[in-house]
Amino acid sequence: MTSTEIREFIEGAIAENPVMLFMKGSPEQPACGFSARTAACLNALGVRYAALDVLPDPRIREELTGLSNWPTVPQLFVKGELVGGCDIVTEMYESGELAELLGAEQPEDAEDAATQSEAPVGNGRVPLENRLDQ
């Protein structure tokens, strides 16, 4: 895959998936605490989302940060817009803004859920991790 193809793939993933998370590792096996916490917020809200691991090829991260103008991973996109990384997503989760943005119900014990949740992950329509490796 060329860098241009990777960039187009990322652009497509953001456009096609209303809730799109770029992370290190997978929601089931996050490879970084920040990615784990961000995925846990989405899991706790029970929303369906697509996730793409940036680790298999360094160019994924390069193209992503170039595209979003945001230096770190994870990055959460909702309806094509960058919402933020771990800090912003966690803050929005705790305040209930994330639930509102995603049209989900805010769990009663929101603070605990973000750190403890291991809810089953509702993957997006496209198993993105697999597609990019091929």
Added chain:
Amino acid sequence: MPTSAELKQKIEAALPGALVSVEDLTGGGDHFRAEVVSDRFEGLSRIQQHKLVYDVFGADVGGPIHALSIKTSTSGGTQ
């Protein structure tokens, strides 16, 4: 290796009048947490506020600064 004092100085220089505290989370000079209170954030979305802080460090974030956790607010309160 960057230190929390250096990060604090750089943020203060870029955002005059800001109240800044920076913590080295691991003591290793690569994972930091910055709390920034500035009226420059007024009217900006969170993502724009955080970008103002990230922009201070350019490519250093994701490079020598492995992780920079940010919390921003205006003197009027957390936004």
